[in-house]
Amino acid sequence: MRRILDVIYTCGAGLAAVFILGICLLVAAQVFMNLVDRLLILSGFDAVGLSIPSYADFTGFFLAASSFLALAYTMRAGGHIRVTLMLHQLSPKWRHVFEVASLLTGGVLTIYFAFYTGRLVWDSFIYEDLSAGIISVPLWIPQFSMLLGLIILSISFIDDIVCVLSGEKPSYHGKGEEALLEKEAPTTMYEGE
Template identity: 50%
Template structure:
């Protein structure tokens, strides 16, 4: 089970990296087209008007996908920002209880958000909602990786909660298993 869960977290992180690369490639292509248009305007006196239709919309969709798909991987790798000022002042037993409480609250919040985002994706699909850019995209397509990322985060938080309740150290404290150490 551990191997499967770690594979899911890594795959989600890999998909997030793919979407970041897609953002870079799309913006780079648009910058090259802008440069070619400026050169054409300087040479001929008229710009050609080269552009990637709705590239700003697509980069926004890719940013949302990369953000949410990276959440579980970042949690397991210790990449989330944690406020340790209070936690460091508590006794060890209270620290563990506080971590269990925080992970439980985070799990409830991510499960709640996952459920309603799944409903939103379904509603967008059912009603045929589309984006309003030059290239009209069915909205369920960019919403789907966001929902998937939240679902995987909820799974990672449940995994973390079970580990904490069994007495294992938190994955992010450097003493537990880390996705980055392999």
């Protein structure tokens, strides 16, 4: 089961990377087209007006997709901002209580957002909502990437809740900012006073 879950998280991150690459390619292509137009004007010719239709819409869709699809992988890598400085000051018992409470809160909120995003996707599909750009895109398509990212994040929260309740460490333990705190000996701000 662990291998399947890790593949799901990695696939989400891989899809996010593909969408970021898509953003880079679209923006680079549009900049190149603008440069060609500018060079034509400077050479005394008329601008051709090269443009990728709705490229701003597509880059926005790709940005939303990459952001949501990378959430679970980022959480498991310890990349989300957490208040680890406070947690390191607690006793192991209270740290466990706060860890479970924060994971439950995050899990419940993520499942809530996933549920209502699913309803939004369904409504957009049923009512055939379209984007307002030059190229009309059914809105359920970019919204579905948000839903998929939230579902994967919900699975990640449930995974970590089960791990912590069974006495194991959460996936992000010892990673991210927590790794920095564990490498350095805790010191006070006014050392020597």
